[in-house]
Amino acid sequence: MKRILFPIGEREMLATQGRLMYLPERIASPDVTVDIITYSNEVFEKTGNFWKNNNNINVVLSDPNPLVIPADFRDNLVKIFIPQIKDILIPDTDLSLWKVAAFDDFRGHISSFTFPDLKGDYDLMLLPFPSFDEPPPDKSDAFYSTIIFLAKERGIPIVALQIYPVFNTPVLFVKIADYFIVKSEFERQYYEQRGIEKGKIFILNDIKDCYCLDTIEDVYKNLLFDEQIKKIELTSDELVVLIINHPRFRAQIKEILKLLGSLNTPKTVFFLKRGYHVRDLSEDQIINDLIREDLKRIKGRFFIAEDGSLVTLLMLSDLIISTSYIIPLQFASKYNKVAVVFNPLFPKTPSHNGVTFINNLNVLLEVISLCISAKKTDVSIGDILKKVRV
Helix, strand or coil: CEEEEEECCHHHHHHCCCHHHHHHHHCCECCEEEEEEECCHHHHHHHHHHCCCCCCEEEEECCCEECCCCHHHHHHHHHHHHHHHCCCECCCCCCEHHHHHHHHHHHHHCCCEECCCCCCCCCEEEEECCCCCCCCCHHHHHHHHHHHHHHHHHCCCEEEECCCCHHHCCHHHHHHCCEEEECCHHHHHHHHHCCCCHHHEEECCCHHHHHHCCCCCCCCHHHHHCHHHHCCCCCCCCEEEEEECCCCCHHHHHHHHHHHHCCCCCEEEEEECCCCEECCEEHHHHHHHHHHHHHHCCCCEEEEECHHHHHHHHHHCCEEEECCCCHHHHHHHHCCCEEEEECCCCCCCCCECCEEEECCHHHHHHHHHHHHHHHHCCCCHHHHHHHHCC
16 A cells, blocks of 8 residues: 655645645555645545545644744854855855854744654655745644654655746745656746756646646636536546537437447447437437447447536537537637547538547548557546655
8 A cells, every 4th residue: 555645735736726736536546545644624624524434535634733942042043044045145245144144034034933743654755746936824834844854753755736837836845746747838847947857857648637737727627527427437547538429410429329339448428419309309319229239339438428527528528520510610629629520521621629520431430540640649647646755
């Protein structure tokens, strides 16, 4: 059983609008336990209630221990501090740094409390990098300082999570992390330029994991955490395909399903209803009589979904296939989804607004194969932790 420590401060939780607490679920398993530890009662109550039914995630409240610091002890700390920086000058001046720091920034910020020792052993620690853009609250400052000190003392590898812009990462934190998880090539290059080995920096590109670390809210990406969808338990190794129904192009839809059925790759197919009737027949009746058997032969899971779930399914899918052009396909392409119109009856048409038009089944097979290959290049936080775990 592996144990991961995940300290979460109040500011980092607020910066991600609470999405940071979803990340442990992406890591936890019967073989991996995640301990969320926080100093904040609000974070403790929120995450504790959220994960109370998950046996692989524990939430721990770390209460501060007050320190009684005699005046002479504080003075002795200053006397130790000054010799350590006596030769450092403020750039472009002859003013020693200790003359402006020792009796103000240093002496005035000696913490009056600390936090208790860790209980048990951990294989690694996930550390959300704070920002120096605003001075941290005293509790947060002491909490992270204590947790980092304890991790270093015990030899627990520290894996940094990039939440804020890399420009705002405290220099000291760059030195203490053993590994870095970033969301872009630019961030990787930024840390490389500051002396971090390339092999210790990992680029996360899984849409759900990245959004957990994002400080900018996106109402459409919020749908990735839809409670009903979570019950389906989509896995990272399966291709998720959304097929949009059409009242007239049933033959083309059957071709699409037959092609998917010929592929042995793990897959989940969402078949979206459109809410139409053909004379006296409802859409459900037509699907049951003409489509359902083809869905059963796709060698994977399938779900028949209501029209109102379109946007949610778009966000979850890797590939969206329609037999006619509809505006949501254009929307899907903006979120790096592969959006396709497949219909052999249509003439050859160039791509438009990120939507690819296909009138040949072999070409559709090529596109699906590319989606499967691209899926294998997705990097989740779980993938990264498997590489750094000791």
